[in-house]
Amino acid sequence: TDLPRSPPAAAEPRHASPAAPRRLREKLRTAARMAAPPAHTAPGSRQQVQGGERRAQPATGAPPAARETRAPFRFDYERFRRSLRHPVRGRQLGEDPETRARRMKVKEMMKFAWDNYKQYALGKNELRPLTKNGHIGNMFGGLRGATVVDALDTLYIMELEEEFQEAKKWVEKSFDLNVNGEASLFEVNIRYIGGLLATYYLTGEEVFKSKALELGEKLLPAFNTPTGIPRGVINLGRQDTRSLFSPCSGMSWSWGWASAGSSILAEFGTLHLEFLHLSELSGNPVFAEKASTSLLVLNRVEKPQGLYPNFLSPVTGNWVQHHVSIGGLGDSFYEYLIKSWLMSDKKDSEAKKMYDDALEAIEKHLVKKSAGGLTYIAEWRGGILEHKMGHLACFSGGMIALGAEHAGEERKQHYVELAAEITNTCHESYVRSDTKLGPEAFRFDAGTEAMATRLSERYYILRPEVVESYMYMWRLTHEPKYRQWGWEVVKALEKYCRVEAGFSGIRDVYTTTPVHDNMQQSFFLAETLKYLYLLFCEDDVLSLDDWVFNTEAHPLPVNHTNFKA
């Protein structure tokens, strides 16, 4: 995660609008309709710039009488809660004692992870459990408390009330958005905005909504590129052009390691779930418009063999190099296509078509079977296959399971099987290690099957993707093996990753005396423990009828009420 940075690129014209073909204009109109103000709000009363309800102003030249009757936009939280089909924490009916005990064990792990973070690192981004101090890192542009914001909804769902109140208090009193530093647009979006939005929807507490909107506004300048595709890094400082002290504020640039100033597919393609909700909550379509533009550019651009390469120029809108991966650099883009469709209550048929087409191309060109009969998804470098699967790519079992439920009858069984096979392969990468935890990447070549062959790929950093797929496969099939596999992960985490003051990643999964990496990742609390907990819950806890999980496992509601395609 500690990635090198490139210097700021030359500033591009602000507000440059991308070429807007007819379909793009239609899509933007749809996005704007989704975020349309209620009928009682007079046209023109919202500024078409950054800001939500706090900035609502009368339209220039409107008659005084109209001005008086206008109400500022207000999201109807009660109406939203009534639209949910299940209680958010479920009813917990009819469960067996073993499942309950396992769920309680995961809850205890969450409490342990949180208590240690609180004791040694509260206000820092992550806990260093061996040295018992905090880690700030360089992904969040001066923002603090990544673990607090990532943990909020997990604490709430697990009914860790006291701990949730501690986290909430920190957000209210200490979460400072007035920072000046270089942040990853993607990471700030999935962890902070996702976490705040989810917690607002779960609790109705205004502080989470207002922080999410304020932070969302700070991200908007990243989209000021010729294509509307955002750059990966943004300076979060106040955008005061007169200030000598923060001359880079609001500027964005590409990662130094990304080819030729390109933007990363998994980064700019993993914004729209959250941004649609920022529009939904603020009544301001600007967020939905910005995020939708990237998808439209992607939809339009020619794709080699129907595949989406990982690097695209935000200046020209063309691919910069032909490297395709369903793991790192590509992963969550595919996830957000199917989830866009689900979140729109199955109305966003364009996203569904993009997902279906992409999956078809992936199956045709990347899905392979090993000599030992394991199905895996290879990577593609300009037409040459690399027979490697990253731990990150293991989310795809869950994604394909999620999509399978909604595929036509003739495809459904096929996708259920594909999802099960990929999940099984990822499980194999765990069981073939000495710790029963999976490596960062595993390969299928030179007689190797589902094991890391390079020293640099043997580590495990508390990642969630494999248990994420177990959770989706469990909900789809209710086959007991998925709960059993999840329980094996719990036992391995306890044995090899739990240390005196929290949980730590390990440097080599193939040794039973592992060296710890001294890092309790925030996604361990947001995702790994949440998915494990849900695996041992009834299906009505955060029901998939009502919620889609963003790529950091923050639940965002399905739009049962407002979307009018």
Ligand code: DMJ
């Ligand atoms: C998380 O931050 C998210 O799941 C992201 O999409 C990918 N990587 C990590 C966890 O491994």
